[in-house]
Amino acid sequence: MDSEFLLDPALCHLNHAAVGPWPRRTVEAVKRFAEENARSGSLRYADWLAVEQRLRERLASLIGAAATDIALIKNTSEGLSLIAQGLDWQPGDSIVGIAQEFPSNRIVWQALAERGVSWRALDLARSSDPEADLIALCDGSTRLIAVSWVQYASGVRLNLARLATWCRAHGVLLCVDAIQGLGALPFALPRYPADFVVADGHKWLLGPEGLGLLYVCPELRPRLRLTQFGWHMVEDAGDFDRTDWQPTADARRFECGSPNLLGAHALEASLSLLTEVGMDEVWRRLQKRTEHLITLLERRGFELLTPKDPERRAGIISFRVPGRSSAELYQGLMRQGVLCAQRGGGLRFSPHFYTPIERIERAVRILDGLLGG
Incomplete structure (x- = not known):
């Protein structure tokens, strides 16, 4: 699946809820x-x-x-x-x-x-x-x-x-x-x-x-x-x-x-x-990624805006960092190559089924750095 996506490895593309990247075959x-x-x-x-x-x-x-x-x-x-x-x-x-x-x-x-x-x-x-x-x-x-x-x-x-x-x-x-x-x-x-x-x-x-x-x-x-x-x-x-x-x-x-x-x-x-890939498999892989992301966010004490219940969510994970400006954090993430969005008073991460888990983890580490962690 890596061969289908040509994304710059320096980027963490977590913005499929906005505009998704094209696969190689589409290009x-x-x-x-x-x-x-x-x-x-x-x-x-x-x-x-x-x-x-x-x-x-x-x-x-x-x-x-x-x-x-x-x-x-x-x-x-x-x-x-x-x-x-x-x-x-x-x-x-x-x-x-x-x-x-x-x-x-x-x-x-x-x-x-x-x-x-x-x-x-x-x-x-x-x-x-x-x-x-x-x-x-x-x-x-x-x-x-x-x-x-x-x-x-x-x-x-x-x-x-x-x-x-x-x-x-x-x-x-x-x-x-x-x-x-x-x-x-x-x-x-x-x-x-x-x-x-x-x-x-x-x-x-x-x-x-x-x-x-x-x-x-x-x-x-x-x-x-x-x-x-x-x-x-x-x-x-x-x-x-x-x-x-x-x-x-x-x-x-x-x-x-x-x-x-x-x-x-x-x-x-x-x-x-x-x-x-098949939509059932797409959903299985996407759930694995969003569940891992939720675990990383909760471990840091961030406030989830998206329900934890798998029946109540899809690929969007929105959250707030208590005591910090979502607008400032969004700008900092974008400057360091984390493509995401600021929506509903929080930050919105939206990986897809193919997103390397390492990219999700890197995005959260970059957020840690912005917070001084």
């Missing part, structure tokens, strides 16, 4: 695509589209859907916006979410206030049972629960099966921002029957920015009002002389224009690595 796929384009232009465009189709199939397999259920979108914000602006809201409707969400999963719902739709937010910091507390915020006006599978700052992982079961029983839609979980641990729609799943490819999926997935339950696809239109989202998309048109029935209806084929080559290559 090579992008080089081949660029060189082929430079030599022969679009001569092999049909082959490029075959790569895009493989990408849809890999993404579908990753979440337990069909390839025709996968729309390729620019980013999570776009996918959430397509959902928020596409549903047929009525004045007085409400949405339930979490106050500490990343802005993309707050702003799109708050923007519906102009249509008379309210967004009710759970303070996750005050909740010991987030699923029960989210459900308690719902009433007869609630049309949708919109949450992240894994919270970007604290690393708290929700029990999606529990939420999905309640939502199905009460006629409430469930929208999942899966960006901080997909690529870190297994996901399966049969187990977590969400109505909407959105994610980007540039974090745990080890791909580029600018390309992600949108899943909309097939029964709901025709109910979403389309807000973007173009040649690519219609039936018989290659028949440019056809004057009558209608949106295609599959998920391509949410893709209005030309595909990001450069991004498709990169993300398809990255997903091929995760497929070879």
Whole structure:
């Protein structure tokens, strides 16, 4: 696995919850695509589209859907916006979410206030049972629960099966921002029957920015009002002389224009690595690393912001050093080559399944040095 990652050995990359590094095969796929384009232009465009189709199939397999259920979108914000602006809201409707969400999963719902739709937010910091507390915020006006599978700052992982079961029983839609979980641990729609799943490819999926997935339950696809239109989202998309048109029935209806084929080559290559390793094995290795990191942090008396319970966390480990400024420690870590983040009032380390344990230990030793240990 070391041969797949070309990271400078002087760096401790613990920032997959932000932007992940590309595997070697992804770098090579992008080089081949660029060189082929430079030599022969679009001569092999049909082959490029075959790569895009493989990408849809890999993404579908990753979440337990069909390839025709996968729309390729620019980013999570776009996918959430397509959902928020596409549903047929009525004045007085409400949405339930979490106050500490990343802005993309707050702003799109708050923007519906102009249509008379309210967004009710759970303070996750005050909740010991987030699923029960989210459900308690719902009433007869609630049309949708919109949450992240894994919270970007604290690393708290929700029990999606529990939420999905309640939502199905009460006629409430469930929208999942899966960006901080997909690529870190297994996901399966049969187990977590969400109505909407959105994610980007540039974090745990080890791909580029600018390309992600949108899943909309097939029964709901025709109910979403389309807000973007173009040649690519219609039936018989290659028949440019056809004057009558209608949106295609599959998920391509949410893709209005030309595909990001450069991004498709990169993300398809990255997903091929995760497929070879297997998501169960990825999760097993990642858990080993996060558990070791937790042990190192607790041994030093640091305050964990991420739950210790393996069922409540994924790849993010956030913590505070009592009596010390997280901002100053973050700056010091970055200066010494520890790629991490400052989130939610603490430091956020996010290794991946391949991260050498020695790099995790070195990062903690560097932190010791900043503390004068």
